[in-house]
Amino acid sequence: MKPLLEVRALTIDVPKGEGWMRVVDGVDFSIGAGERVALVGESGSGKSMTARALMRLDDALRIGGAIRFAGEEVLGCTEAEMRALRGSGIGMVFQDPMASLDPFMRVGDQVAEVLRIRGVGRAEAHARAVAILAELGVRDAASRSGAYPHEFSGGMRQRVVLAMALVAGPKLLVADEPTTALDARIQQQVLDLIDDAAADRGLGVLLITHNLGIVAGFADRVLVMYSGRIVEEGPVEQIFAAPAHPYTRGLIAAVPRADMRVDRLPPIDGAPPSPARRPSGCAFHPRCPVRLPVCVMTAPQLRPSGGGSVACHLAAAEEAMA
C-alpha cells in the first residue's frame, strides 16, 4: 500500500538577489495514513519551509523533487487543483494563533469559509463550523462563533485555527510549531486537542517543532533536520533511547526532564549555519563534539541504522566495526 504522503528529493530555493539560495536540499520522507511524524530542528533548518511547500503556500519559492499526496503529484497540480487540495486534502495549523486569523472577520465565518469555498450552503456551513468549534472545546460555540479573534485568548484562537484546518475533513494535518507561541500551561492542552482530533479522524500528522520535549508522547516517528537536510530518522523510542547522530544527542540533552536535576541544561555550542554559508562536508561539523577528519570533506549520506537511518560518518564507522 502506498503511503499517504511521499516526499522525494525535495529541494526548495528562495530568491536571493539575482539568483537562488537553496534552503532545503534533498529531503525524503513519507507519512502513512494515520501516522504521526515529527519534523524536528532549530530555526532556519528548513522545516517550516518543507511544511509550507507541501501545500505550495509561497509562490515566490522554487520547489524541486516530488511530493505525492494520495497518489497525486502535488508539484504538477494546476492552481485550481491546489485550491481543492488545500483544506480538504491537507489542513494546516500555523505557528502564531494571534496572527493567523483575519481580525476583521467573525471566527465562525472564518471556519465556515473553508466549507463555503467548497459550495456548502450558508446555514449548513455555519452549523458545521459551530459543531467543530464545540468539539474542540470552545464553550458556548454558537454565540462565540459571532465574536472576533481579538475577543479570544491565544489558546482559544489556536482552537479556531485547528477548526479551520479540520472542518473540511482533510487526510493529513500539518501543524507548524502549533504550540510555540502559547503559554506553557496551554501548550499541552492544544497538543492533546490535536492528538484527540487526529486520533478520532485517523489523520496523518506532520508536527513541525523545535521542541523535542513535546514529540515523545505524540509522534510515531521522528525526522531530525539540520541545515536543509534530514540527518536522522527513526521510530520515536529509538530516537530517544539510542540517538545515533551527535546533533540528535545534543537536542535530547537540551530537553528538560523531571527525573534529573541539573543546574543548567547543556546547550549545543555555536549557532545553526545560514543556508548562504553552509559548511563543507557535514553541515554540522563546526559544532560537532565528535568530529572526524572526513566530516569536513564529504557530506555523509543517509543510511539505514537500527530501525531508522542516520547521516553521520562516525555512526557509519561504528556500525561497520560492530
Next chain:
Amino acid sequence: MFDSPAADPALPNRFAPVRAAAPLVRFFARRIGLSVLTLLGLVTLAFAMTKFIPGDEAQVAAGPDAGPDQVEAMRARLGLDAPAIVQYLRFIWRLLHGDLGTSIVTYQPVLRDLERVLPSTLELVAITMVLNLVIAIPVATIAAAQGGRGLDALTRIAAAIAAGLPVFWVALMLQFLLGTLARVLPISGQRGFGVTVPNWTGMRTLDALLSGNPSAFLDASLYLVLPAATLALHFSSQLFRALRASLELAAASDFIAPVKAKGASTARILWRHALPNALPPVITLAGTQIADMLGAAVLVEAVFARQGVGAYLANAVAQKDTFAVIGTVLFVGAMVCVVNLLVDAILLATDPRLRAAELARGGRQ
C-alpha cells in the same frame, strides 16, 4: 467606572452590547463637543482675519459715490464704530441666536445667501466623492491582483501622473477637448436653456429626480460631468495610491497564508480579506479629502462658471463682506466636522478591534 467583562478579551462577553451603548454615546458626545469648540475657534480666527484685510466695510456698504458723512453714518449703522472686541461679542451673541448677519453686498441675510449657493457645491462634492470611491477601490484591488505586472504597473504610472496634474489645468483641458473640440458636453453653467425644476433641495439633479423629470435630470447631470470628472481624476488617483499601498501591507499579513491554506482563490483573498483590512486608513484619507474637495471646487466652479460657494466666497473676500466670509467659513468647517464624525462612525462600525478599544476606554473613564 464599572466592572466590564470586556476588560478581559479571553472571557465571553455576552453582556457587552447592552453596556456598550454608554461608552459609544460618550465617545460621540465628546467628539461633537470638540467639533463645536473647533468651529468657535474657526469663527474667531475668520473674524480676526477679516479685520486685517485692507479696505473699509463702511465704504463698500455705502457705495462708491458716498461722501464722508454718508460713510460715517453707514459705519454707525453697521456698528463698525465700536471696538473690534465689542463687534466680535455682538457677532457671537447673534450667532448663538442663529443669525449670521447680513451681507453688505447682496443686502440679504448671509444664511439666505448660503441656502442659495451651498447646495450646488455640495452636489458637486457629493458626486465627486462617489466617483472617487467607485473608481479608486475596484481599480486598486484589481491592480493588486496583478501583483506588479500589466494593469498594476500601468495604473500606478497613470495615477502618479494624474495626482500631479494641477486641477485648474485639467479643468481647462477637459473643457477644451470635450466641450469645445468634441462638443459632446456643456462647458459652463449648470442648466440648459429653458429647463426648470422646482427648488426643493437646491441640488438640481436631486430636484429633477424628486419632481419626476428625467430630461431635467439628464440635463443637470451633463453639466456636472466635466467639473466632477476634473475633481474625481485628482482625488481618486490620490485615494488609489493610498489603497494600493495599504493593500500591499494587508496582503503581506500573517493571516493571509492561513486563508490560502483553506483553499481560497486569489480573488477571495484580496476582496474578502485583504481589502477590509486595508480600508480603514483609506476611509480616513477620504474624509480629509472632503475638505480639499471644497477647496478645489472653488477653482473648478470658476472654470465651469457654476454658481456655488466658490464664487460667493471669492466675491465676499474681495468686497470685505465680513459676515458673508465668516458664514461661509463656518458652514464649510461644520461640513468638515460632520464628515469627520461620519468617518469615526464608519471606522467604529467596521473595525471590531477599534470598537473594542473604544469601549474599553469608555468603560475605564
